Amino acid sequence: MEAWEQQYKAILDEMEKHPALQDLAGGEPRPMVWYKQRLDSCRCGGGYPYFMYLKKGRSRKLLVFMIGGGLSFNEETARGPGTLKRILQGKAGFYTDEVQPGNERWFFRNPDNQGIFTLREDNVFADWNIAMVNYGTGDFHVGQNDFPYTDEDGRPQVLHHCGYVNFKACLARIREWFPHPDKLLIAGESAGAFAVPAVAGDIVEAYPDCAEITICSDSALLLSDRWPQIVREVWNAPEHIAQGVRTNNILVDFYRQLAGRLGDRARYLFCCGVGDVALTSFQNYFDTGVQAYTPEGAERMGRALTRQVEQLRALGVPFGFYIHPFKQPDGLTQHMTLAASTFIEGRVEGVSPMQWLNDAVNGRLYSVGCRLLPR
Template sequence: MVFRFLNATVLLAATAIFTSVPITTSESICTLSDSESCAVDTLTPSDDDGSVLIYPGGNTRCAFDDYTDPTTTFSTNSTYFFQVFPNGGSDKSKLMLFFQGGGACADEDTCAFGLQCSLGASATFTTVATASSAGVLDRTISDNMFKDWNIVFIPYCTGDIHIGNRVTAAYESGIEVLLGNSQCLGLDYAMHMNGYNNTMAVLDWALENYPDVDNLIVGGESAGSLGAQVHSAKIAEMWDVDAKDTRFSVLADSYVGVVPEEHPAAELLVYYGACTNDFGLSEDIVAACEAGTATTIEMIDALLEAQPDGNWLFIDSKGDKTQRYFYALVDEGILGYPFSDLISEADFFSNMSTILDAYRKVSSRITTFYVEGTKHVFLADSNFTSYESDAGLLLGDVINACYTWCNHENANCDNCYTWQHCVSKFHISSEYDNRANVTFWHNCTKCYNDISAPRMLGVEMITL
């Protein structure tokens, strides 16, 4: 039983974090203090990957106090940091905030130190802040459309999808004994679900250093996808994207929030102590959250309504096995392992499609990229641009279509792309010209290209 138990847990955490860990030097590390603001213009990026690690201190921390287990290899570190990739120049017009993934916990059993330590390398969430330079963070990938962006990477080590704000006392249910690692028990390590405070510390620094951007993306993979979604409206508010006419987008890789109907998503937020955090939710949704009744659709719909001009791209495999395992964990609890009867790929995809179709009723700016199979997480891979959707489109083309459009308004017509130039990169036929909202000023001093149309992504054109 134990062997199968461990194999099952691997799927909750494996591939859920960026795997390429850069080499850092003292010059590429900065510690925030009263006398040190770690201003981006004063930082010295690493020669290895062009990033800097910033230690914010204050009320930031990871889930558990420091510990290394000699038997299970389980290791924790309470210290939190985040990672910044300045674009190497003076251009601060493009900023991506990216939330790391790394599994999750769901209740007092799975959020407990004793169980996670006993699981060792198969712990259901990562408990150490980890740097990365993989996938979208890798500036050496020739077709990485984000290689000239400023990127702030938000590590994850709290098991609470970046939104928790609660401390729970050490707890042991008894199931830990079955795993045979008695050295992990009775250590009295409290659980710090501190994702919200960690995130806000990162966002405060990012806003101070990148206050005025033309293009702002909030992205995330796995658990970080949920973090990006939940924090999206607050981030849009912090950057005042409406008043500043900032193009705002959400890039959600491999987590939508499919949970059993009898366990609404709000139950997780209640356990994480997250319902009353400032996410920009309306009072009625906050009340429903606190009551444990708010669904994934109700909460994300409210965030979409709060920022209706945001562009959202969801990237998911149709049978994502990790999302299906987490569904089972929420449904059955830890005693349900090894989950021999997972929700089927077809039922999972049906539930996921229902959620995303509901979002489309609130916003016409929802795009989906479905991949056949069970893979979990795409944006961490060096070949992320080459993944193909069920409609035969490449992920690189879709991301470019969603996030690298022509400017809405451009004072210099010489720099303004034509409709044909913009769409040619996305294999969209010029026969759609008359359906696109494209107007050129007759004197050519300004031109307006609403290239929302490329978001049709394969089947139909959406003209906003």
């Protein structure tokens, strides 16, 4: 048995002996316990079983969280799924195509993830109801298409871009578990951050009586003239989503469309690091065909971030920003903040991301760190 196989087996054994999530098999969730729920009508991009995560809190406040995990938009990216097995083998992955065991391990067993999902007393969101829409389809949660490709061994395969189908099934369950929230926060990281403005209208529509709505994207910026073609032809997103994608900035397009749909009914938030390492690497792939981080690429992404903030501000709806310089242990700019320890412990201008977000959901919308944006 190779070293990666031993490590993989040890991970699975540990997860089985010490489960971080309880299985919810049609029962009623107990407060302050994290569960996973299998949805038999759904599947991951690689055809694997699909689960969502949820926690019943001690309030009537609801967070619907869109999980991230890369993207796929052509045959080369489809050929590079990020299964835990492949990661342990040291192979690069463009997207998550399974949610178990990888996402469970990432969110509930990674000691660095001590953010919005933790039950720590100093987390002001600990008493919220939380439903996490899992991701494993490489399509920003908006796909309805099967994408055929040839794998690294020359075998025909299919990547199931069924993110929107999975999302709608999750939303139906969320509506059953949490029918009457008095506050609604729709948030997500990375690929899930792009999904937030794309699907937030559907979520808000499911809760027509909720007047307190906040929408937050954490770490999302990718530029490509191919976005309209990807969304329509590769992912086959539903028309009410696809019709808004018209420029090289898909996040701004999604927010422009959402602002036209919701207007001032919601508060809008965006959080990102200057020179985000993962976004820089993916942007380099769009630009050069090589998925790699470079300092020059990070500088370009910093300038692109400045431009994106300007575009979001210009949409004419209440928008707050949290721009940060948080670093990883290797010194590069951190990707994703909501689930990280810096959510509670990080500070920019004396304000943590948690305080900024909590103030926003309570009606105090403002921006932090915009002086860090390159001019």
